[in-house]
Amino acid sequence: MSMNRRQLLAALSASAALPGLSFARQEALGDPRFVLVLLRGGADGLAAIPPTGDPDYARQRGRLALDPAACTPLDDTFRLHPSLSPLAGWYEEGSLLALQAVGLAYRGRSHFDAQDALENGTAEAKGAHDGWLNRALHDRGKTPATAIGVSLPLVLRGPAPAASVDPTRQSGAPEDYLDQVAALYAEDVLLGPALAEARGVQAQVGEAGTAMSGGRKARRAARLEAGMEAAGGLLADPGGPRVMVLEGGGWDTHARQGMGDGTLARQLASLAKGLTALRTGLGDSWQHTTIVCVSEFGRTVRPNGTSGTDHGTGGFALLAGGRVRGGRVVSDWPGLSPAAQLDGRDLRPTLDVRAVFKAALHGSLGIEDAALDRLVFPDSAAVKRPEGWFRA
Amino acid sequence: MIRFTRASVAGPFFPFISGPELTMASKRDAAWMAVHHFGLGARPGELKSARDDPRGWLAAQLEGPHSGAEAALSKMPSHGVLLAEGAKSRGDKQAHRRWRRGVLEREVSARLFVAATTRRPFRERWARFFSNHLCVSATKKPILATVGAYEREAVRPHDTGRFGQLVRATTRHPAMLLYLDNQRSTGPDSPLGRRKGLGLNENLARELLELHTLGVDGGYGQHDVIALAQMLTGWTVRLPKDGEDDVLDDVFVFAPRRHQPGAKRLLDTAYPLAGVREAEAAIDVLAVHPSTARHLSTKLARHFVADAPPPEVVALLERAWLDTEGDLKAVGTALVTSDGVWDALARVGPRKLRTPEELIIAMARSAGVKASTGAEADWADRMVKACAWLGQPPLAPPSPQGWPDEAADWAAPEQVLRRVELAETVGRRLSREFLPSAEPVAWAREVLGPSLDADLQQRVARAPDRATAFALVLASPAFQWR
Numbered sequence: 004m005s006m007n008r009r010q011l012l013a014a015l016s017a018s019a020a021l022p023g024l025s026f027a028r029q030e031a032l033g034d035p036r037f038v039l040v041l042l043r044g045g046a047d048g049l050a051a052i053p054p055t056g057d058p059d060y061a062r063q064r065g066r067l068a069l070d071p072a073a074c075t076p077l078d079d080t081f082r083l084h085p086s087l088s089p090l091a092g093w094y095e096e097g098s099l100l101a102l103q104a105v106g107l108a109y110r111g112r113s114h115f116d117a118q119d120a121l122e123n124g125t126a127e128a129k130g131a132h133d134g135w136l137n138r139a140l141h142d143r144g145k146t147p148a149t150a151i152g153v154s155l156p157l158v159l160r161g162p163a164p165a166a167s168v169d170p171t172r173q174s175g176a177p178e179d180y181l182d183q184v185a186a187l188y189a190e191d192v193l194l195g196p197a198l199a200e201a202r203g204v205q206a207q208v209g210e211a212g213t214a215m216s217g218g219r220k221a222r223r224a225a226r227l228e229a230g231m232e233a234a235g236g237l238l239a240d241p242g243g244p245r246v247m248v249l250e251g252g253g254w255d256t257h258a259r260q261g262m263g264d265g266t267l268a269r270q271l272a273s274l275a276k277g278l279t280a281l282r283t284g285l286g287d288s289w290q291h292t293t294i295v296c297v298s299e300f301g302r303t304v305r306p307n308g309t310s311g312t313d314h315g316t317g318g319f320a321l322l323a324g325g326r327v328r329g330g331r332v333v334s335d336w337p338g339l340s341p342a343a344q345l346d347g348r349d350l351r352p353t354l355d356v357r358a359v360f361k362a363a364l365h366g367s368l369g370i371e372d373a374a375l376d377r378l379v380f381p382d383s384a385a386v387k388r389p390e391g392w393f394r395a
Numbered sequence: 396m397i398r399f400t401r402a403s404v405a406g407p408f409f410p411f412i413s414g415p416e417l418t419m420a421s422k423r424d425a426a427w428m429a430v431h432h433f434g435l436g437a438r439p440g441e442l443k444s445a446r447d448d449p450r451g452w453l454a455a456q457l458e459g460p461h462s463g464a465e466a467a468l469s470k471m472p473s474h475g476v477l478l479a480e481g482a483k484s485r486g487d488k489q490a491h492r493r494w495r496r497g498v499l500e501r502e503v504s505a506r507l508f509v510a511a512t513t514r515r516p517f518r519e520r521w522a523r524f525f526s527n528h529l530c531v532s533a534t535k536k537p538i539l540a541t542v543g544a545y546e547r548e549a550v551r552p553h554d555t556g557r558f559g560q561l562v563r564a565t566t567r568h569p570a571m572l573l574y575l576d577n578q579r580s581t582g583p584d585s586p587l588g589r590r591k592g593l594g595l596n597e598n599l600a601r602e603l604l605e606l607h608t609l610g611v612d613g614g615y616g617q618h619d620v621i622a623l624a625q626m627l628t629g630w631t632v633r634l635p636k637d638g639e640d641d642v643l644d645d646v647f648v649f650a651p652r653r654h655q656p657g658a659k660r661l662l663d664t665a666y667p668l669a670g671v672r673e674a675e676a677a678i679d680v681l682a683v684h685p686s687t688a689r690h691l692s693t694k695l696a697r698h699f700v701a702d703a704p705p706p707e708v709v710a711l712l713e714r715a716w717l718d719t720e721g722d723l724k725a726v727g728t729a730l731v732t733s734d735g736v737w738d739a740l741a742r743v744g745p746r747k748l749r750t751p752e753e754l755i756i757a758m759a760r761s762a763g764v765k766a767s768t769g770a771e772a773d774w775a776d777r778m779v780k781a782c783a784w785l786g787q788p789p790l791a792p793p794s795p796q797g798w799p800d801e802a803a804d805w806a807a808p809e810q811v812l813r814r815v816e817l818a819e820t821v822g823r824r825l826s827r828e829f830l831p832s833a834e835p836v837a838w839a840r841e842v843l844g845p846s847l848d849a850d851l852q853q854r855v856a857r858a859p860d861r862a863t864a865f866a867l868v869l870a871s872p873a874f875q876w877r
Contacts, residue, residue, distance in 0.1 A: 115535055119794070129598060132796055153809050154786030157793065167807040176816045180863060183854060184815050184870045191872045193748065193806050201812035 033291035035367050036238045037246045038281070039136060040231070041156065042274070043118065044255030046298035047312055048319030049339075049350060050267055051087060052101050052332065056080035059339040067306045069262055077101060081332045085263050086271035089279050093323060094330055100322040100392060102359060103334035106300065106352020108386075112314035114255070117299035122158035124357060124380045131381065133161030135357075139364050139379045140165075140246060149237070149244035151230040159248050166244075168204045170233035171226055204237070227251025231277035235284015238292070254298060258309040278323065290325035293367035293393075297356060303348050304339055317350030320359050326366065326394045333389070355386045366393030425449040427844035428740060432747070432877045433699065433731060434516035436757025439841045444514075453731035456518040457724050461551050467505050468551070473644040474544035474569055479635040481540055486637070495540040499533055502543025503789045504775045511759035511775070521727055522546075522554045524698055527798055528691075529565040529607055531574040533791040538570045542790045545570035558691070558721035559682030562607055563675055566599070567647050569632040575599035575795065582628040582655025593653075600624035602795050608681040610690030615662060622661040626673040629654035688716035692726075694800070699730055701746045702801040705739040747877050748802035751785035754814065757877075758821050758869055761842045762829040770828060781820075785813050815870045822866025835864035846873040 054060050055071040056079050074082035075091045081103065083091055093099035108126035109117055116128030124135025134156070140148055140163040147164040150156055151171070159165040174181075181202060188195040230249045237243040253270050260267040274296070282289055301318030317337075323329065335353040337343050345351040357380045364370045364379065365388055376384040423442075429449040430437045445452040461468075472480070477498060484490040513519050526546045533539045549568040553561040565571050572578050581593035588594065600623035604615050629650045635642065649671040659666045659673060664680070666673050681687055692712035696704035715729035730736055749757060755778045764771050782789055786805075792798045799805075830838060835855050839847050851871050858864035868874060 129601070129795070132794065153784065153807075153813060155807065165807075167809045169809045174812060174816060176819045180819055180866065181815065183863075183867060184818075187851060187854070187867065187871050193802055194811055194872060194875060197806050197808045197811035198815060201808035204808065205812070 032367070032369050034288075035245065035369075036285070036288055036292040037363070037367050038234065038238070038292065038294040039158065039248045040227075040274075040278075040294065040296040041118075041121075041158070041248065041250040042254050042296060042298040043114070043250055043252045044298070045114065045117075045300045045302055045314055046254040046270075046318060047256060047260065047267060048103060048105070048298075048301040048317065049304065050260070050262075051084050051271060052077070052081050052103055052319050053084065054080050054103070054336065054339065055082045057336070057339045059341075063304050063339045063341075065306050066310065067260065067262060067312070073263055077332050080336060081334075084268070084271050086268045087275050089275040090321075090323075097330035098323055098325060098327055100327050100329035101332040102320040102322065102354060103332060104317045104337055104350055104353045105297070105320045105356050105359060106317045106354070107356055110316065112300065112316070114299060114314070119157060121297065121299045121356065122156060124158075124360070125382070134158035135360060135379050136246065136248065137161030137163045137165060139368070139370055139374075141378075147244065148246035148248070150248040150250075151234060152250065156248055156250055166200070168201060168237075169230075170204050170237070171229040174202075174205050225273060228273045228277035228280070232280035232284060235281040239284055239286050239288045256302070256311045257307065257313060258311040260311045293322070293324040293327065293363050295359065295363045296321040296323075297359070301350050304344055304350060305348070313348075315349035316345050317352035320356065322359065322363060322392065324367070328392055328394055333392075357383055357386045358389055361386070361388040362392045422446055422449070424845050425737070426452075427846065428737075429453050429731075430516070431844065431846070432740070433520065435510055435513070435520055435753065436516075436749075436760045436874075436877070437842050437844065438512075438760045439763050439838070441760075442841065442844050450732045450737075453517045454728050456515040457521070457555050457727045461515075461518065461522065461554075467509055468547050471502065471505060471543070471547060474541040474548060475635070475644040475646050476642055477540050477544060478569075478646060479639065479642040482635045482637045482639070495536075498540040499543065499790065500776070500779075503779050504772065506543070506546070507756065507759070507775050507779060507789070508764075508772075510756040511764045516760075517731065518554075522551050524695070525554050525561060525723075526550045527792065527800075528694065529562065529571075530792050530795060530797040531568075531570045532793070532795075533788070534793065535574055538573050541570040541573075546790070553723075555724040555727065556722075557682065558687070558716075558723055559679040561723065562603075562678050562682055565607075566603065566627075566674070566678060567630060569646050572599070572630060572632055572647070575602055577627055578631040580624060580628050580630075581653040582625055584656055585628060585654050586652045587650075588653070588655070595621065595624045595628065595655075597621065597624045599630075600627055603678070603681070606795055606797075608678075608690070609684060609686040613684070613686035613690060619661055622659045622666075623674070623677060625655040625659050626661070626666065626677055629671065630674065683717070683720045685713075685717065688713045688721070692716055695726070695730065698747075698800055700736065700739050701743045702803075705743070707735050708739050711735045746802075748805050749875055749877050750798060750800075750805055751782050751787040751810075751814075752789055752798075753877065754785070754817075754875070755779075755782050757874065758817075761838075761869070761874075762821075762825055764829070774824065774828075781817050785817065786810055814875060818870035818874075819862075819866045821869055822864070823862040825865045826860070826862040830861075830865070833861075835861055835868070838865070839868045842868060843871075843873050848873070 049064065053069045053074060055069065055074065061068045071082060073085050075088055076082050077094060090099055107117060107120050109120035109128060111117065119128040120130065122134045123131040125131050136148065136158045138161055147166045148159055150159050150167040152167055152169055155165055155167055185198055188198055227249060234247050234249060238247060256267050259265060285292055297320045298318050300314060300316055302312035302315040307313050337351040337353050341347060343351060361375045364375060372388055375388060423446065426442055426445040426449045429445045429452055430441050433453055481491065481494060484494050510519050529550065531538055531542050531545050533542045545568050549564040553564050575598045576596045577599040580596035581588045583594045597620050601620050603623060604620060605611050609615055631648055631650050631653065632646045633648045634646060651670060654670060656668060658668055661677050666676060692709045693704050695712055696708040700708050711733055712726055712729060715726045719725040759778060779789060787798060836852060839855050851873065854867055855864045858867060
């Protein structure tokens, strides 16, 4: 017999909300920060964490195969794309966990449906109308989860309060005009506080000088980078948000994706730069921070006719932060031989992406399995939470 | 003085707009509610046209087909013609992408123009409510070029008919069949299903029950979803190929070889094998089901009265729905003429935050936009872009649920800041081009009617320049809420 929604909510708030945790557990978690980075478009995991040690790698990847000598080795099988080398130090100190052959239970290759499934936390594109991160935060109080951007991504939609800010652009409106509007909003309990908060973020950004001169026209990758830089400061602020979502596009590399340089290399370099800036902004809060980077799917193993790759299935994910037990690549590696490929074209996924999210939510925010398996990721008890990815 | 706050309801906002004795002041307030709240925002002079009989002014808009300004839409090509046109460029990916993007831009600016100029703004809001309720979305690339045609062909012509008629039209429209993946859904025991081992796709059936009719708690189970999906097998499309001479306006086809044989059982009622008639009959039954009446009445009350729908308004609409078997004209008439609705509005006041799309439409109306060519067309394109910048790209809702309809969904801090910035940009544009000689306080009176309070009036009068005066009006709570 399954619990009804109300009972589930009660169970969740009892077991997972911080006040319900034992003192020792709370102590261990500290004041946790959780950052989700969505790489939209299907990022090529075989380029980000190339399996150069796989006997089929060079032949199958063909002209997109990276030169192993240019990539930092991670273990016997995997290396790091040259553009991600700023993260090699994280890996070495053990705060970066790389995951390979990660995928959705959804097996179509539509961006639209795959992103919906990734964000709604079910096995299907239409499995839920709200997002897993919102459901995970139900009843946790404090400051709302915050997305960088104008509107809320699906993953943050739902019953729990959530907000969005855009610290990557500088408002063009004159201050005296904004002051007048703020006065008009003095008694408006919705618009008033919202405008005040946005202006506060603007002021913070203005001081830090992180707003980009290019504004809206800036490259998409650069926008994500700037967003991460600003997010670090917001998360470090004692009164700031504790859960943030960032998203960036430009990963749909159907043509001329390049190898050590080119489109994809620039995307990855920007991601590494953004993550580095995020960590800098976090300062000491890094110790209590967990960052998850994922994309809706990976790309085809073999290059297509236009020196790019098409929509695939298995991809990669990164888990980073002060309490992550990293310094390793976790993968039940299926291999790249033609027989091992899914449908004779894609990396076969061997780890459900929800397992990654479960480990991250449990390790970072202390959310218990009962809630993870039923409410946060409905009907997902079969997707076990991996153990040992976080320091106690 | 009217104050726009969301939490405090100290007393009635419009004590006079209901009741038998209509005074001058009460008529003025009711006219303003008709134009500003039920309509799409006042065009200069519009308040006067509604003043004599605000309820009658609204109810009359439900008579007859869409007309007048809507002519712009009736001239646009059918989905069949559009798909045939698209087939020509399908070989060249770049060209095809450019083409469909162009179609969407034309559709979006045409409907913005209609909304900005129509003299029947309540009817336009009414049609858009159902378009959003039964939405398709340009986020799905294969239907990007036909989402506009969908609204023109399936929604607008049926927005005052029976709800069953409307839902039959939307369900069979190729954009909907493709959006919710019904085109290849095949009965496992049908000739094609047996030969090729094909099966059902439940997507359309599930959304029909969950979103379009009964509602998520409407009392159906997984077996009902499967039964409806079986009835819908064979509802598909015949996409035109390049070089075909015969261009059909409508590419819907019923493919008997995909249709699941045998009787079906939906909501404990047996439906004998009847091909395309099965799902049509089922939709007619679903459309008048008490759960559907409740679901739609609640959504209507949320859209037309308040985010927290007053139970007495829901009950009143439900009764109209059930009494008339889902006659949308009757339901709409009950909405705009019932004392219960006006009483509720008088009590809660303007409590709906304009969505970004409603906001840009109201801005265009306040400017008195007239022509769909030249500088005004260019401006319309900018407004469409602004709408996307505010988080609501027209005709591209994020999911089959459509755009959300509560203030909290549209008031994230960044969004509010952008609203205020847009008001500033538009204010400058109005002062330069559209209203170069308007007297700002007089214009504010036209646009905000009785909700122009003393504080705002003073700020407008004292603004350093005309652009700032306009901007303050457009950013004000009175303008942002309806």
